[in-house]
Amino acid sequence: MRIFYLLIFLNTLVLSVLAQKNTRGKVVDQDENPIPFVKVQEPETGNVCYTNDQGEFVLNYFESDSKLTFTTSGYDTLRLALPYDKYTTVFMSAKENTNPYHMGFMVGFLDFKNKNKNKNLENMTYFLGESDINRQLQMLPGIEQGTEGYSNLFVRGGEVDQNLMLYNGTPIYNSNHIFGLSSVFHQRSIANTGISRGISSAKYGGRLSSTISLESSKTGSYSGVKGELEITPINAGIYIESIKKDLSYFTLSARRSWIDLLIPAESRQQSVNANIYDYQIGYGKYLKNGDKLDFSFMNTRDLYFVSLQTTDTANGNIPITYGITQKWYNVLASVNYTEQVTSQLKRVHSIHYSSYKNKNDYSQETYDFNLLENPLVEEKLQRGIRDIGLKTDWEYAFSNEHHLSFGWQNTFRQFLLGANNLISKNYPNQSDIDTIVGNPNYQTSIESSFYGEDKYFFSKDVTLDAGLRATIYSFDGYTKLVAEPRFHLTYFLQNNDVFKAAYNRHNQFVNQLNLGRSGSPDNIWVPATGEILPQNSDILEIGYERKLGRQFSGTVNAYYKNMQNLSAVSNLNDASNPEKDWKSSVVQGSGKSYGLEFMFQKSKGDFTGWVSYAYSKSVRTFPDLYANEFLFTFDRPHMLKVYGNYTNEYSIWNFSFNYLVGSGQLFTLPIGKFRDINGQLQLEYNTLNNYRSPLYQRLDISAGRKNINSSLSSEWRFFIYNVLSNRNPLYVNADFANASYTELVINRNYLAFVPGVSYIIKF
Numbered sequence: 001m002r003i004f005y006l007l008i009f010l011n012t013l014v015l016s017v018l019a020q021k022n023t024r025g026k027v028v029d030q031d032e033n034p035i036p037f038v039k040v041q042e043p044e045t046g047n048v049c050y051t052n053d054q055g056e057f058v059l060n061y062f063e064s065d066s067k068l069t070f071t072t073s074g075y076d077t078l079r080l081a082l083p084y085d086k087y088t089t090v091f092m093s094a095k096e097n098t099n100p101y102h103m104g105f106m107v108g109f110l111d112f113k114n115k116n117k118n119k120n121l122e123n124m125t126y127f128l129g130e131s132d133i134n135r136q137l138q139m140l141p142g143i144e145q146g147t148e149g150y151s152n153l154f155v156r157g158g159e160v161d162q163n164l165m166l167y168n169g170t171p172i173y174n175s176n177h178i179f180g181l182s183s184v185f186h187q188r189s190i191a192n193t194g195i196s197r198g199i200s201s202a203k204y205g206g207r208l209s210s211t212i213s214l215e216s217s218k219t220g221s222y223s224g225v226k227g228e229l230e231i232t233p234i235n236a237g238i239y240i241e242s243i244k245k246d247l248s249y250f251t252l253s254a255r256r257s258w259i260d261l262l263i264p265a266e267s268r269q270q271s272v273n274a275n276i277y278d279y280q281i282g283y284g285k286y287l288k289n290g291d292k293l294d295f296s297f298m299n300t301r302d303l304y305f306v307s308l309q310t311t312d313t314a315n316g317n318i319p320i321t322y323g324i325t326q327k328w329y330n331v332l333a334s335v336n337y338t339e340q341v342t343s344q345l346k347r348v349h350s351i352h353y354s355s356y357k358n359k360n361d362y363s364q365e366t367y368d369f370n371l372l373e374n375p376l377v378e379e380k381l382q383r384g385i386r387d388i389g390l391k392t393d394w395e396y397a398f399s400n401e402h403h404l405s406f407g408w409q410n411t412f413r414q415f416l417l418g419a420n421n422l423i424s425k426n427y428p429n430q431s432d433i434d435t436i437v438g439n440p441n442y443q444t445s446i447e448s449s450f451y452g453e454d455k456y457f458f459s460k461d462v463t464l465d466a467g468l469r470a471t472i473y474s475f476d477g478y479t480k481l482v483a484e485p486r487f488h489l490t491y492f493l494q495n496n497d498v499f500k501a502a503y504n505r506h507n508q509f510v511n512q513l514n515l516g517r518s519g520s521p522d523n524i525w526v527p528a529t530g531e532i533l534p535q536n537s538d539i540l541e542i543g544y545e546r547k548l549g550r551q552f553s554g555t556v557n558a559y560y561k562n563m564q565n566l567s568a569v570s571n572l573n574d575a576s577n578p579e580k581d582w583k584s585s586v587v588q589g590s591g592k593s594y595g596l597e598f599m600f601q602k603s604k605g606d607f608t609g610w611v612s613y614a615y616s617k618s619v620r621t622f623p624d625l626y627a628n629e630f631l632f633t634f635d636r637p638h639m640l641k642v643y644g645n646y647t648n649e650y651s652i653w654n655f656s657f658n659y660l661v662g663s664g665q666l667f668t669l670p671i672g673k674f675r676d677i678n679g680q681l682q683l684e685y686n687t688l689n690n691y692r693s694p695l696y697q698r699l700d701i702s703a704g705r706k707n708i709n710s711s712l713s714s715e716w717r718f719f720i721y722n723v724l725s726n727r728n729p730l731y732v733n734a735d736f737a738n739a740s741y742t743e744l745v746i747n748r749n750y751l752a753f754v755p756g757v758s759y760i761i762k763f
Contacts, residue, residue: 021060021061021062021063021084022058022059022060022061022062022084022085022343022344022397023058023059023062023068023082023083023084023085023086023088023343024056024057024058024059024085024086024087024088024343024344024397025056025057025082025086025087025088025089025090026051026054026055026056026057026087026088026089026090027040027051027055027057027070027090027092028055028089028090028091028092029075029091029092029093029094030091030093030094032089032219033113034051034053034054034055034056034114035051035055035072035075035092035102036051036052036053036054036055036102036104036105036114037050037051037072037102037103037104038050038051038055038057038070038071038072038075038092039069039070039071039072039460040057040059040068040069040070041068041069041071042059042061042062042063042066042068043066043067043069044063044066045061045063045066047059047060047061047062047400048400048457048460049397049400049457050104050457050463052403052455053104053105053114058343058344058397058403059400060344060397060399060400061400062082062084066081067079067080067081068080068081068082070090070092072092073098073099073496073547074094074095074098074099074100075092075093075094075095075098076092076093076094076095078090078092078093084343085342085343086343087290087340097550097551097604098550099547099549099550099551099552099553099603099604100117100603100604101115101117101547101553101601101603102114102115103492103496103498103545103547104490104498106196106199106200106201106465106488106500106502107199107488107500107501107502107541107542107543107557108196108197108198108199108502108541108543108557108559109194109195109196109197109199110140110194110195110197111192111193111194111195112136112192112193112194113191113192113194116140116601116603116610117603118601118602118603118608118609118610118643118645120608120645120647120654120656121136121187121645122187122188123645123647123654123655123656123702123704123717124136124139124643124645124656124658124702125656125657125658125700125701125702125719125720125721126702126719126721126756127149127151127181127182127719127721127754127756128181128182128232128233128234128719128721128754128756129232129233129234129717129719129756129757129758130182130232130234130235130756131186131187131188131230131758132151132182132183132185132187133183133185133187133190133193133214134151134152134153134175134183134185135151135183136187136193137153137193137195137212138151138153139610139612139641139643139658139660140195140599140612140641141557141597141598141599141612141613141614141639141641142155142156142197142557142559142595142597142614142616143155143156143195143197144634144636144639146160146518146519146633146634147180147517147518147665147730147731148665148728148729148730148751149181149721149730149751149754150180150181150519151175151176151180151181151182151183151519152176152180152518152519153210153212154209154518154634155195155197155198155209155210156197156198156209156210156559156561156593156595156616156618157209157561157591157592157593157595157616157617157618157632157634157635158208158209158210158561158563158593159209159512159514159518159566160512160518160519161207161510161511161512161525162207162208162209162210162508162535163207163209163210163211163212164204164206164207164210164211164212165212165214166211166212166213166214167185167214167216167280167296167298167332168214168215168216168282168294168296168334169213169296169334169336169350169352170296170298170332170333170334170352170353170354170387170389171352171354171387171389172184172298172330172332172354172356173330173354173356173385173525174328174330174356174358174519174521176519176521177276177278177300177302178234178276178302179519179520179521180517180518180519180520182234184278184300184330185214185278186237186239186253186255186278186280188228188230188237188239188253189216189239189251189253189280190214190215190216191215191216191217191218192213192214192215193212193213193214193215194212194213194215195210195211195212195213196210196211197209197210197559198210198504198506198537198539198541198559198561199488199502199504199539199541200486200504201405201453201465201467201486202405202451202452202453202467202468202469202484202486203393203405203407203451203453205449205451205469205471205484205506205507206447206449206506206507206508206509206510207506207508208506208508208535208536208537208561208563216251216253216280216282216296217241217243217249217251217282218249218282218284218294219243219245219249222243222245223243223244223245223247224242224243225240225241225242226240226241226762226763227239227240227241227762227763228760228761228762228763229760229761229763230758230759230760230761231258231758231759232756232757232758233259233756233757234257234258234259234276235255235256235257235258235276236255236256236258237253237254237255237256238252238253238254238255239251239252239253240252240253246286247285247286248283248284248285248286249282249283249284250282250283251280251281251282251283252279252280252281252282253279253280254277254278254279254280255276255277255278255279256275256276256277257274257275257276257277259274260273260274260275268305270307271306271307272305272306272307273303273304273305274303274304274305275303276300276301276302276303277300277301278298278299278300278301279298279299280296280297280298281295281296281297281298282294282295282296282297283295283296290340291337291338291339291340292336292337292338293335293336293337293338294334294335294336294337294338295333295334295335295336296332296333296334296335296336297332297333298330298331298332298333299329299330299331299332300329300330301327301328301329301330302326302327302328302329302521303325303326303327304325304326304327305323305324305325305326306323306324307321307322307323307324308321308322308323309321309322310322312366318366318367318368319366319367320364320365320366320367321363321364321365321367322362322363322364323361323362323363323364323365324360324361324362325359325360325361325363326358326359326360326361326521327358327359328356328357328358328359328521329356329357330354330355330356331353331354331355332352332353332354332355333352333353334350334351334352334353335350335351335352336348336349336350337349337350344396344397344398345394345395345396345397346394346395346396347392347393347394347395348392348393349391349392350389350390350391350392350393351388351389351390352387352388352389353386353387353388353389354386354387354389355384355385355386355387356384356385356386356525357382357383357384357386357416358382358383358384358521358522359380359381359382360380360381360382360522361378361379361380361381362378362379363376363377363378363379364376364377364378365377371426371428373425373426374426375425375426375427375428376423376424376425376426377423377424378421378422378423378424379420379421379422379423380420380421380423381418381419381420381421381578382416382418382419382421382440383416383417383418383419383522383524383525384415384416384525385413385414385415385416385510385525386413386414386442387411387412387413387414388411388412388414389409389410389411389412390409390410391407391408391409391410392407392408393405393407394406394407400457401456401457401458402454402455402456402457403454403455403457404452404453404454404455405451405452405453405455405467406450406451406452406453407450407451408448408449408450409448409449409450409451410446410447410448410449411446411447411448412444412445412446413444413445413446413447413509413510413527414442414443414444414445415442415443415444415445415525415526415527416439416440416441416442417438417439417443417524417526417578417582418438418439418524418576418577418578418582419436419437419438419439419440419578420436420437420438420578420579421434421435421436421437421440422434422435422436422437437578437579438578438579439578443475443476443527444475445473445474445475445509445510445527445528446472446473446474446475447471447472447473447509448471448472448473449469449470449471449472450469450470450471451467451468451469451470452467452468453465453466453467453468453486454466454467460492461491461492461493462489462490462491462492463489463490464487464488464489464490465486465487465488465489465490466486466487467485467486467487468483468484468485468486469483469484469486470482470483470484471484471507471509473509473528473534475509475527475528475529476527476529477530478528478529478530480509480528480534482507482534482536483505484504484505484506484507485503485504485505486502486503486504486505487502487503487504488500488501488502489501489502496546496547497544497545497546497547498543498544498545498546499542499543499544500541500542500543500544500545501541501542501543502540502541502542503538503539503540503541504538504539505536505537505538505539506536506537506539507534507535507536508528508534508535508536509527509528509534510525510526510527510528511525511526511527511528511532511535511567512524512525512526513525513526513567513569513575513582513585513586514569515569515572515575515576516572522576524575524576524582526582526586529583531583532567532583532586532588533565533588534565535563535564535565535566535567536563536564536565537561537562537563537564538561538562539559539560539561539562540559540560540561541557541558541559541560542557542558542559543555543556543557543558544556544557548600550604551602551603551604551605552600552601552602552603553600553601553603554598554599554600554601555597555598555599556596556597556598557596557597558594558595558596558597559593559594559595559597560592560593560594561592561593561594562590562591562592563590563591563592563593564590565588565590566588566589566590566591566620566622567586567587567588568586568587568588568589568620568622568625569585569586569587570585570586570587570624570625571585572585587622587624587625588622589620589621589622589623589624589625590620590621591618591619591620591621591632592618592619593616593617593618593619593632594616594617595614595615595616595617596614596615596616597612597613597614597615597616598612598613598614599611599612600612606646606647606648607644607645607646608644608645608647609642609643609644609645609656610641610642610643611640611641611642612640612641612642613638613639613640613641614636614638614639615637615638616635616636616637616639617631617635617637618631618632618634618635619631619632619635620632625688626687626688628687630687630688630689631666631688631689632666632689633666633689634665634666635663635666635689636662636663636665636696637662637663638662638663639660639661639662639663640660640661640662641658641659641660642657642658642659642660643656643657643658643659644656644657652705652706652707652708653703653704653705653706654703654704654706655701655702655703655704656701656702657699657700657701657702658698658699658700659698659699659700660696660697660698661695661696661697661698662695662696663692663695663696664692664693664694664695664696664728664729665692665693665696665728665729666689666690666691666692666693667689667691667692667693667729667732667733668685668688668689668690668691669685669690669691669732669733669734670683670684670685670734671684671685671686671690672684683734691732693728693729693732694727696726696728697724697726697728698721698722698724698726698728699722699723699724699726700719700720700721700722700723701719701720701723702717702718702719702720703717703718704716704717704718705717712761712762712763713761713762713763714759714760714761714762715759715760715762716757716758716759716760717757717758717759717760718755718756718757719755719756719757719758720753720754720755720756721751721753721754721755721756722751722752722753722754723753725752725753726752727748727750727752728750728751728752729748729749729750730749730750730751731747731748731749732747732748732749733747734747735747
């Protein structure tokens with residue numbers, strides 16, 4: 001009976017809350033960009049609320065005859081009467097020479113729309129002229145490229161697989177073209193890129209280092225069609241955007257390499273071929289009841305093929321052809337349904353699919369004209385991973401002081417750990433062979449997460465985000481329940497500076513085994529098991545942000561991260577062999593990283609850009625690899641980065657540059673040699689990552705020229721990567737100089753002075 005009365009009480013309480021008077025809307029500037037942390041106040045009663053990161057607000061206990069005031073730094077105060085239970089777009093006018101930098105975000109968060117509002121990022125200097133989201137992120141503090149010239153991301157001492165990269169909310173498992181030289185994302189197709197470097201809301205989980213959110217265009221301040229065509233030394237691409245304001249949108253982005261088309265078709269089929277493509281499609285529509293439907297699709301592919309012909313002289317000059325083919329691809333799709341249940345409650349239901357697969361094909365075909373069919377030996381190796389995800393996310397404005405978010409997320413993750421198909425057929429006096437080594441079936445893990453978070457406004461100056469994420473993980477009889485507390489404090493000081501502090505705990509149930517190089521398509525995605533435990537980390541961060549005058553801003557962040565159950569490969573050959581158990585080649589250890597980051601930026605005027613400096617340290621402890629603590633491969637204690645861009649709307653020329661200087665990359669080199677008990681010469685090592693290359697320094701420049709005499713707007717962009725030809729090592733190794741094994745030499749490869757060009761037509 002007590003339970004019955006309790007249910008009646010709770011139902012009455014919920015109904016009374018839902019019956020509250022309120023108004024809601026979105027605060028934007030004159031270009032319809034959202035304005036976060038605007039104070040929305042009802043002067044007669046003192047009721048107050050604040051806009052969120054998307055500029056949205058809900059004000060409860062609203063009187064029908066009240067006029068609300070909208071106030072925030074840098075904008076004219078607005079006084080406006082709003083109706084009940086309707087969604088209203090509120091426009092605010094920026095004061096002359098206002099500073100556009102927004103400080104109302106979590107510590108460690110950076111993006112290219114609100115935090116780094118530097119115009120014309122497409123003019124940034126890129127490798128080979130390929131516009132690349134990852135290379136933009138590499139210019140931010142705490143984010144490193146890893147190997148010279150590559151577009152991988154190592155965030156605050158973490159590995160590549162510790163980044164959760166989301167395209168319109170769907171995870172992608174390999175974001176690389178050309179073995180890591182370029183990313184699969186065309187810069188023009190992304191409306192905003194945001195990265196949380198370890199600190200995130202309870203809504204996001206599953207990775208230790210960062211959450212990277214890539215969002216395509218979904219709205220605009222106009223109705224119409226626009227787009228552009230682009231050609232670079234590698235790709236030709238097109239982007240089209242069609243928007244019907246407040247009704248629907250459609251976006252299409254597609255790129256394909258074009259150099260292979262210059263090769264005769266017969267040669268592409270029989271001798272050599274290499275091509276890449278990617279395309280993204282987005283569609284959204286507002287329904288008659290006010291709900292919204294969003295659809296997103298993405299497909300990428302790399303294909304590389306080489307065929308060599310030799311002659312078997314020992315058996316009558318019989319021609320033999322050896323072929324090598326490697327192909328990898330991503331397929332992503334998602335559907336989101338957004339409904340505004342009441343003026344206080346919004347929920348988003350989503351389903352997504354993400355698949356990544358890598359295929360290697362090795363063949364040997366003998367052309368024996370005495371046989372009806374040519375003898376063939378073929379080996380096909382496939383590996384991959386795919387996700388099917390379901391989730392529902394709810395946002396509820398319980399009161400002006402408490403904004404709740406909660407939800408459920410379920411991921412069915414399937415692993416293809418390695419299937420090698422061995423084929424031999426058409427050989428005289430031999431039976432045909434068609435066998436599969438390894439497991440050709442996907443193995444499934446289930447990851448179910450529940451989260452809840454309260455954004456509590458203590459006062460106009462202090463907010464606390466307190467959340468909890470709980471995950472139940474299951475794979476092959478192994479089950480793990482984890483809890484992840486999340487806390488984030490924001491304190492607005494009297495002079496409008498902001499102090500922030502946060503603590504997060506993260507767990508990661510999927511690992512990538514590096515078989516030689518980070519970001520390689522041959523690397524294997526594997527699940528957490530009873531033997532290979534899930535990774536976890538605790539991160540603590542504090543930050544201080546300040547607007548400096550009308551055009552500048554400065555930030556300081558300090559962080560400490562402790563990581564457990566990190567994975568490393570102890571035997572590359574065994575780990576890559578489908579016949580063997582991959583778990584026997586994996587060892588686990590711990591790590592920690594800490595650092596101090598400074599960033600100073602200018603985001604208004606003809607000249608914009610930023611200067612950042614990061615001091616950091618990242619170490620690892622793997623008792624099964626080395627007895628003592630050693631430096632992480634991509635540890636860079638000191639790194640200074642400068643990005644500058646000059647753009648004047650009345651000039652036909654614009655310019656930009658990247659400048660980086662700091663600690664060199666680490667490599668493992670021998671310190672000598674010795675003879676083993678069998679008399680064989682062996683290399684002697686004292687520790688891992690024991691050699692740091694000389695000071696790293698790189699200057700990249702670009703120049704763009706607009707064509708103002710054409711009926712269509714067009715532009716040439718010229719790029720030079722490492723214009724000063726600094727000898728930054730791409731790869732370093734050691735070997736004996738000759739067969740006498742008497743001299744040990746160091747081999748170094750460099751990447752210097754790489755030009756690029758692109759031609760763009762806008763319509």
